[in-house]
Amino acid sequence: MIPVFPQFQPLQIEDRQALGDILWEYQPETSECTFTNLFIWRKHYGFHWSMYRDWLLLLSEPRSREPFFFPPIGPPSRLDAARECLRWLREER
Numbered sequence: 001m002i003p004v005f006p007q008f009q010p011l012q013i014e015d016r017q018a019l020g021d022i023l024w025e026y027q028p029e030t031s032e033c034t035f036t037n038l039f040i041w042r043k044h045y046g047f048h049w050s051m052y053r054d055w056l057l058l059l060s061e062p063r064s065r066e067p068f069f070f071p072p073i074g075p076p077s078r079l080d081a082a083r084e085c086l087r088w089l090r091e092e093r
Contacts, residue, residue, distance in 0.1 A: 005052035
């Protein structure tokens with residue numbers, strides 16, 4: 001099941017196909033944004049994910065730090081998705 005923003009779900013092995021397809025299609029320049037890397041570090045960084053329209057949102061909720069988002073992954077322009085992430089962090093966290 002694909003979570004729709006503002007709902008998030010923890011990153012799980014079952015998400016490999018859905019996230020892998022998006023990551024492959026948009027080829028983020030950030031080396032951390034591979035499914036394997038995200039999955040390996042999922043517990044340490046508390047990775048959760050959601051979809052906001054056409055963008056994949058990756059939320060990190062590490063135990064020892066404030067939550068943060070990776071840049072939205074999807075088609076240009078990512079400005080609306082980035083603003084929505086910042087608004088959510090400000091109002092919900």
